[in-house]
Amino acid sequence: MTPVPTTTTGPAGPSKAPAGPVVDLRDASFAYGTTTVLTGVTGQVGAGQALALVGPNGSGKTTLLRALLGMVRIPSGQVRVVGAAPGRAPRGSLGYVPQVADLDPTFPVTVREVVQMGMYSQMRLWQRAGSVRARAQSALEAVGLADRALDRFGDLSGGQQQRVLVARCVAARPRLILLDEPFNGLDQPNRDALLDIVATLKSQGTAIVVSTHDLVLAKVACEQVALLAGRQIAFGPREEVLVPELVSQAYGGWGDDSLVRLSLGGGEGA
Numbered sequence: 001m002t003p004v005p006t007t008t009t010g011p012a013g014p015s016k017a018p019a020g021p022v023v024d025l026r027d028a029s030f031a032y033g034t035t036t037v038l039t040g041v042t043g044q045v046g047a048g049q050a051l052a053l054v055g056p057n058g059s060g061k062t063t064l065l066r067a068l069l070g071m072v073r074i075p076s077g078q079v080r081v082v083g084a085a086p087g088r089a090p091r092g093s094l095g096y097v098p099q100v101a102d103l104d105p106t107f108p109v110t111v112r113e114v115v116q117m118g119m120y121s122q123m124r125l126w127q128r129a130g131s132v133r134a135r136a137q138s139a140l141e142a143v144g145l146a147d148r149a150l151d152r153f154g155d156l157s158g159g160q161q162q163r164v165l166v167a168r169c170v171a172a173r174p175r176l177i178l179l180d181e182p183f184n185g186l187d188q189p190n191r192d193a194l195l196d197i198v199a200t201l202k203s204q205g206t207a208i209v210v211s212t213h214d215l216v217l218a219k220v221a222c223e224q225v226a227l228l229a230g231r232q233i234a235f236g237p238r239e240e241v242l243v244p245e246l247v248s249q250a251y252g253g254w255g256d257d258s259l260v261r262l263s264l265g266g267g268e269g270a
Helices: 061-068 111-117 129-142 158-172 188-203 215-221 244-250 257-263
Strands: 023-032 035-045 050-054 073-081 094-097 176-180 207-211 224-228 232-237
Touching: 023 061, 035 050, 035 061, 035 073, 035 224, 035 232, 050 061, 050 215, 061 073, 061 176, 061 207, 061 224, 094 158, 111 129, 111 158, 129 158, 158 176, 158 188, 188 207, 188 215, 224 244, 232 244
Parallel strands: 050 207, 050 224, 094 176, 176 207
Antiparallel strands: 023 035, 023 073, 224 232
């Protein structure tokens, strides 16, 4: 197995990878108020690894993402994020990319300004504006949108907006990036571009947790998969988790097993 670098020399990578797992879940349950919605989650994500959260609507994918941000109650078990309790990770160590549908496209802000927002928590009064712009421009280059820096964010396509939001995270150089359904509604060029970005981030030591309905993309982009259905069905290497038997269990026992095989990129008898 190729070792994951503990530091990165690239301008867009995390300055230092944490010792031990970036995400550590041990028999964790998650609740809104007194209602527990996800139980029994156990697994780890290391530096330079990607974890796909997979399951039907209401399975707990978004809940788990929010829990890593410190927004959901954890009534039992243990969760550590970059070595700390959720919501208490070191400043700048965690990045979150929401769905584009959650944003207001009419907000009057340029592409570069959106990226610079990701650095505000790390900026110092003495820091030169030029250095901030340069860092934002470098992040835009990493996602292939350097030429759109001065354009209005709302004028970009949905896929380009998604890449800008990833650039906002890249500029902050976090150790962990959370992606909420990042491939929804993207055309093929933007899907390919986002996959390339994810691969680059992993090569620089960044850990990634991504929720997705797309089993094929989960298989392509992520080393590990957490299969959820209100509880943990499985958590581990993609080749062990994304198998017809477990996927069928998570999705309520689909009647036609061939549909599951097709969704996993296999054919009859695969």
